[in-house]
Each structure stands twice: as C-alpha cells, then as structure tokens.
Amino acid sequence: MKLLIIEDEQALQDNIADYFHRRNHQCILAATVKEAIRQLHFGAFDCILLDISLPGGSGLELLQDIRGQRRKEGIIILSARDSTDDKVQGLDLGADDYVTKPFHLSELHARVNSVVRRKQFNASTILLFNELKVDVDERRFYVHEKPVALSRKENNLLLLLVSNNGRIVSKTAIADHLYGNETSYFSNLDVVYSHMKNLKKKLSEAGCADYIRTIHGLGYKFEHDETAA
Amino acid sequence: MKLLHKSIRQLSQYALIVFIICVPLFYFIIEQLYIQDVDDALYLKRDELRLRAAHLQTDRDIDLWLHMDDDVKIALLRVRPARDSLYFTQYLDSIPQEIEPYRELVSSIVIGGKPYKLVVRASLVESRDLIIGIAEAQAVLLLLLLAGWVLILRITSRRTWKGFYATINKLRQYELDGGQVPAFEKTDVREFDDLNKAIGELIHRNQEVYASQKKFIENASHEMQTPLAIFRSKLDNMIESSSLSADTSRDYQVLYEAVQRLYHLNKGLLLLSKISNHQFDETKEIFIGEMIRQCVDFLREIIDRKAIDLRLDLPVDHTVRANETLLQVMLTNLLTNAIRHNHDNGAVFVSLEPARLTITNSGAALPFPQKELFTRFKKHSAPEKGIGLGLSIIKDIADKYEWPIKYVYAGSLHQFHLYFNNVKAVV
Numbered sequence: 001m002k003l004l005i006i007e008d009e010q011a012l013q014d015n016i017a018d019y020f021h022r023r024n025h026q027c028i029l030a031a032t033v034k035e036a037i038r039q040l041h042f043g044a045f046d047c048i049l050l051d052i053s054l055p056g057g058s059g060l061e062l063l064q065d066i067r068g069q070r071r072k073e074g075i076i077i078l079s080a081r082d083s084t085d086d087k088v089q090g091l092d093l094g095a096d097d098y099v100t101k102p103f104h105l106s107e108l109h110a111r112v113n114s115v116v117r118r119k120q121f122n123a124s125t126i127l128l129f130n131e132l133k134v135d136v137d138e139r140r141f142y143v144h145e146k147p148v149a150l151s152r153k154e155n156n157l158l159l160l161l162v163s164n165n166g167r168i169v170s171k172t173a174i175a176d177h178l179y180g181n182e183t184s185y186f187s188n189l190d191v192v193y194s195h196m197k198n199l200k201k202k203l204s205e206a207g208c209a210d211y212i213r214t215i216h217g218l219g220y221k222f223e224h225d226e227t228a229a
Numbered sequence: 230m231k232l233l234h235k236s237i238r239q240l241s242q243y244a245l246i247v248f249i250i251c252v253p254l255f256y257f258i259i260e261q262l263y264i265q266d267v268d269d270a271l272y273l274k275r276d277e278l279r280l281r282a283a284h285l286q287t288d289r290d291i292d293l294w295l296h297m298d299d300d301v302k303i304a305l306l307r308v309r310p311a312r313d314s315l316y317f318t319q320y321l322d323s324i325p326q327e328i329e330p331y332r333e334l335v336s337s338i339v340i341g342g343k344p345y346k347l348v349v350r351a352s353l354v355e356s357r358d359l360i361i362g363i364a365e366a367q368a369v370l371l372l373l374l375l376a377g378w379v380l381i382l383r384i385t386s387r388r389t390w391k392g393f394y395a396t397i398n399k400l401r402q403y404e405l406d407g408g409q410v411p412a413f414e415k416t417d418v419r420e421f422d423d424l425n426k427a428i429g430e431l432i433h434r435n436q437e438v439y440a441s442q443k444k445f446i447e448n449a450s451h452e453m454q455t456p457l458a459i460f461r462s463k464l465d466n467m468i469e470s471s472s473l474s475a476d477t478s479r480d481y482q483v484l485y486e487a488v489q490r491l492y493h494l495n496k497g498l499l500l501l502s503k504i505s506n507h508q509f510d511e512t513k514e515i516f517i518g519e520m521i522r523q524c525v526d527f528l529r530e531i532i533d534r535k536a537i538d539l540r541l542d543l544p545v546d547h548t549v550r551a552n553e554t555l556l557q558v559m560l561t562n563l564l565t566n567a568i569r570h571n572h573d574n575g576a577v578f579v580s581l582e583p584a585r586l587t588i589t590n591s592g593a594a595l596p597f598p599q600k601e602l603f604t605r606f607k608k609h610s611a612p613e614k615g616i617g618l619g620l621s622i623i624k625d626i627a628d629k630y631e632w633p634i635k636y637v638y639a640g641s642l643h644q645f646h647l648y649f650n651n652v653k654a655v656v
Contacts (some may be wrong), residue, residue, distance in 0.1 A: 009455050009458075009459065011459045011463075012455065012458050012459045012462060015459060015462035015463050015465070015466055016462060018466050019462065019465060019466055019469075022466075022469060080451050080452075080454035080455055080458075081451065082454075082496070082499060083503065083508060084554070085508075100454075101454040101455055101457065101458035102454055102455075102457035102458035102459075102460070102461045102462075102488070102492055103458060103461070103462075104461060104462075104465060105461075105462050105465035105466070106465060153530065167469065168468050168469060170464070170465065170468065170485055171482070171485070172485045172486065172488070172489045173465075175489070176489075179527075189486070190534065191530055191531050191534060194530050194533070194534050195530055198530075215468075215473070215478065216473065216474075216475050216478030216479070216482075217478065217479070217482060218468060218473075218478040218479075218481055218482050218485070219468070
C-alpha cells in the first residue's frame with residue numbers, strides 16, 4: 001500500500017510513517033501544501049492522510065483540489081479540531097474519514113484499511129483465518145460457516161483487532177474505540193478486559209481457536225496469517 | 230431594611246425625642262418668661278400705688294380707691310412691715326365661679342403717715358391658656374413638619390431611586406457569558422449615573438477577561454492535541470519493538486494511562502468551552518426514556534462489572550427539546566457518575582416522571598461540602614478516578630437549557646433531580 005502523509009508536525013509525521021513502514025507500506029511525506037501538490041503530481045496513492053492546518057494553505061483547500069481533479073485516492077483527515085461542523089465540512093468536501101488528534105495508530109490503521117478496501121473495486125471483503133471467517137463489509141463473523149452472535153461492542157473490538165492483525169492494540173486504544181463518544185473517563189481499563197473475556201468465551205464456544213494473545217496487560221494482539229480462500 | 234425606611238426610622242426617632250423634650254421645655258420657658266413679666270407688672274403697680282397713695286387724704290378716699298381695683302387690697306399694719314413676698318395662690322372668681330390661679334405680691338405702703346400691708350394680685354388664667362395654646366400650636370407645627378417631611382421623602386425617593394432599582398434589575402438578569410453589556414438608562418442623579426458608568430466598565434472588563442480566558446482554555450486544549458498525538462503515536466510504535474518485557478510493558482501502560490487522562494481532560498475542557506461558545510445550538514425533540522435506555526446499553530458492561538443493580542422506571546416516555554449530543558453527554562455522565570461513585574453490588578435507580586428525572590444511587594457521603602459538588606476538579610475519592618469535569622459538564626448543560634438540577638443525600642443514597650422545563654407529553 002502506498003500512503004501520502006501530509007502533516008506539518010515532524011514528530012507525528014515520523015511516528016505515523018514508522019508505524020506504517022513496519023507493516024510494509026510505502027510512505028511518502030509532505031509537510032506543506034506545496035510539497036503535497038508536487039508529490040500528488042508524481043503519482044497515485046492508495047490513501048492520503050491529510051492534516052487540516054498546514055503552513056502555506058488550508059488542508060481543506062487541498063482536499064477540494066484533489067477531489068476537483070477526480071483523483072481516486074482515499075482521503076482521511078487528521079485534525080486537532082473535534083467539532084461536528086469541521087467533520088461534516090471535511091466529509092462534504094470529499095474526505096472518506098475524519099480522525100481527531102490524538103488518535104491511536106491502531107485506530108488510524110484500521111480506518112486506512114477500511115477506506116482502502118472500500119475504494120478498491122471488486123476487492124474481497126472476506127478475510128479467512130482457518131475456521132474464522134470475517135465479513136468486513138457486513139461486519140459479521142462466522143465460525144465453521146455459522147454466524148457468531150456478538151454484541152455491538154464485541155463486534156467492534158474483534159474488527160479492530162483483525163484489522164491490526166499481528167500488531168498489538170493497546171487497551172487504551174480499545175477503550176477509546178469502544179467508548180469513543182464518551183466524555184467520562186474510565187481509568188479502570190478492566191472494562192476492556194471484561195469485553196475481551198466475553199468475546200473470547202463466545203468465540204471458543206462457537207468452536208474457534210484462540211487467536212487473540214494478551215500482551216502483558218498492555219493490550220491484545222490478533223495473530224494468525226490469512227488463509228487462502 | 231430598605232434604605233428609605235432606615236433613614237425615615239432614624240430621623241423619626243430623633244424627631245420624637247426632640248418633640249418629647251421640646252414641647253414641655255418650651256412650655257416651661259414661656260411660662261417662666263410670662264411669670265417674670267407678671268412679677269414686673271406687679272412691682273410696677275406697687276410703685277405706682279405708692280406714688281398715688283401720696284394724694285390720698287381721708288379714709289373715705291382710701292375706701293373709694295380700693296373699690297376701684299379688685300386686685301389691690303390694703304390692711305393696717307401693727308408690726309414692722311415684712312419684706313416683700315411674691316407667691317402663687319388661688320381665688321374663687323366671682324363671675325365664672327371657678328377657682329383660678331393668681332400671682333400675688335405682698336408689700337407695704339404708707340398712706341397718710343400710717344403703714345399698711347399692700348396685697349397686689351394678677352390673674353394667671355389668660356396666661357395659662359395662652360401658654361397651652363402656644364405649646365399646642367408648636368406641637369401641631371412639629372407634627373405637620375414631620376409628616377410632610379416623611380411624605381415628601383417617600384414620594385421623591387421613589388422617583389430618585391428608580392434609576393437605582395433599574396440598575397439592580399439589569400444586574401440581576403445579567404449573565405457573564407450572555408454577551409451584551411446591559412444598557413443603563415440615564416438618571417437625574419449624578420451618583421447613580423456614576424454608579425452605572427462604573428458598573429458598565431466593570432462588566433466590560435470582566436467580559437473581556439472572561440472571553441480571553443475562554444479563548445485561552447479553548448486554544449490551550451487544541452494546542453495540546455498535537456503533542457498528545459505525538460506522545461501516543463510514539464507509544465504505539467514503542468510497544469511494537471520485539472524486546473517487550475513484563476517490566477517495560479508495565480511502564481508503557483503507566484504512560485498510556487497518563488496520556489489517556491490528559492486526553493480525556495482535554496476533551497472535557499473542549500466540551501465545556503464548546504458549550505459556552507454555543508456550538509451545540511441545534512436542537513430537536515428527543516425521547517428522554519429512549520435515550521436513557523440507549524445510555525444504559527452503552528454502559529452495560531461497566532454496570533455488570535460492578536454487579537450494580539440498575540433499575541429503570543420509565544413508565545411513559547416524553548420528549549424534550551435539546552441538542553442530541555448534549556443530552557446524551559448529560560445522561561451518560563449522570564449514569565456514569567451514579568455507577569462510579571457506587572460500591573460493588575450497589576444500586577442505581579432511574580425514574581422518569583413527566584418533567585422530572587431522578588437518578589438515585591448508593592454510595593458513601595461526599596467528602597466535601599455539598600455546594601462544591603458541581604465545581605470543576607472537585608474529586609471524589611472513588612476507586613475509579615475521574616477527570617473531575619463530569620458533574621461540571623452536567624451542570625453547564627442543565628444551565629444552558631435552564632433545567633434546575635438538585636442534589637440530595639439521604640440515608641446513604643445520592644439523588645440527582647433534573648427538572649425539564651420544556652417537556653412535551655407524547656399523545
């Protein structure tokens with residue numbers, strides 16, 4: 001996958017690039033609108049991560065330009081502004097998703113995956129891990145071809161882990177993913193543990209092998225190579 | 230006590246004292262002056278009689294002379310004449326048949342070489358009536374003066390203080406984040422105009438400070454987002470390194486949780502500034518009961534984890550006009566609060582009456598005064614630490630919609646009452 005990261009905050013740009021590099025994605029960096037336009041001129045990308053407040057021009061104008069050129073890249077806005085208006089405006093101008101800083105990279109990764117998958121014509125939305133089948137589009141899970149009844153939060157949790165297959169997803173990232181709209185704060189991350197326990201129980205009852213590893217109380221990792229369909 | 234009553238009372242007290250002391254004093258002084266006058270007149274008469282007596286020759290002359298004036302009497306003296314003496318006495322008056330007061334002078338007179346005792350008297354009847362009349366007139370005058378003065382004070386003060394009351398009313402209605410500086414009308418009292426001017430300037434300055442502080446919090450919160458993003462994304466990368474021991478994992482977890490707290494703190498502050506910046510003004514009719522059920526579903530695992538017995542009493546659903554996000558935030562915060570400040574196996578009871586929502590939960594009493602409950606960063610010593618903004622957010626939202634919110638603690642139960650003022654019954 002080839003990504004264009006347009007972000008003027010050097011350290012953040014590096015961290016994002018670092019994360020995606022580890023997963024063998026190609027990352028092109030741009031810190032200004034001008035650089036971004038030059039990079040866009042050179043070639044096509046799978047996904048563009050676009051910071052809204054950039055030196056030398058607004059990210060929203062750049063977004064308009066890109067959409068005006070009928071380019072097909074998926075675009076995810078990275079913004080420090082967490083207001084519904086900004087979000088709606090960004091999405092209206094043609095962005096595919098909107099992520100508010102400070103985001104978790106595992107969350108960003110899942111969103112990038114989802115955007116790229118949607119953009120790819122006739123791409124398979126089915127992931128297969130032996131007996132576990134994941135229908136990403138429909139957000140459904142099957143074990144031995146039988147649907148597994150999961151609560152909405154368990155569903156979200158499993159999808160987040162699967163989209164970050166092979167990588168640790170921190171407990172705080174899970175908590176934010178599940179309780180994103182919640183302004184109250186639970187320092188008691190045990191709730192994540194509760195969800196995970198229920199999820200694992202339901203999967204094993206359905207006859208699914210345990211693909212989720214616990215990493216030292218830090219987070220969880222879904223670990224299994226995809227099986228060829 | 231009203232200022233008017235206060236000044237009237239003090240001055241009335243003074244007037245009463247003056248009245249009580251002055252009227253008798255005045256009476257006394259006038260009386261003294263009059264008596265002195267009468268005495269002088271009596272002496273004058275004695276001297277006049279002595280002069281005239283020199284012309285009297287015979288006893289017949291004397292008799293005739295004596296009959297001419299009722300108020301003069303003489304009698305032959307056998308002893309040496311005593312010293313002159315003046316005194317009050319009373320006589321039965323012949324015409325009105327009443328006992329009347331008199332002033333009498335006893336002296337001596339020599340008629341035809343013989344010493345006589347001379348008694349000259351003057352009636353005090355007229356003088357007493359006069360003095361009483363004067364005192365009465367004075368009392369009436371004083372009373373009239375006082376009554377008129379109170380009346381005028383009342384009438385003019387109502388007019389004079391009108392500007393002052395107008396200012397007070399405007400200040401009562403004024404809210405710091407309401408925007409407009411109240412326009413004070415010009416009064417005809419310079420002090421009030423000065424007061425209005427000073428208040429206007431004070432409000433203006435406060436508003437500027439408030440606005441800049443609001444802006445500062447908002448900007449600070451926004452500026453914090455990027456460093457937080459760097460911090461968090463760096464952590465996300467660091468835990469991917471291959472050599473992740475149990476020890477380093479614990480360290481990372483501590484950092485993650487610290488960032489998490491900062492993040493939520495920031496989010497809370499941003500939400501508060503957005504509420505005060507009127508960024509949630511879009512409203513619609515929302516079913517409260519339905520939204521409570523959604524919030525409970527959302528918090529289901531947290532409720533189950535503490536084994537909390539949560540009961541809902543939502544007999545009839547009603548709608549209320551509000552911003553959906555804010556109402557959701559408020560209800561979730563109220564519920565979260567009831568769960569967090571509860572003990573394991575505790576109870577939460579949510580009941581909805583048409584215009585009142587009551588959320589009751591078990592839990593230990595507040596460790597701080599009740600009136601500080603809704604202030605920012607007033608934290609409970611609950612096992613799950615909050616960021617200290619939850620109740621302040623609830624209060625801000627309730628204030629925005631002018632929904633009174635009350636807190637009661639009784640029998641180890643915390644109770645929040647929220648009164649919706651724009652509830653609509655569902656037909």
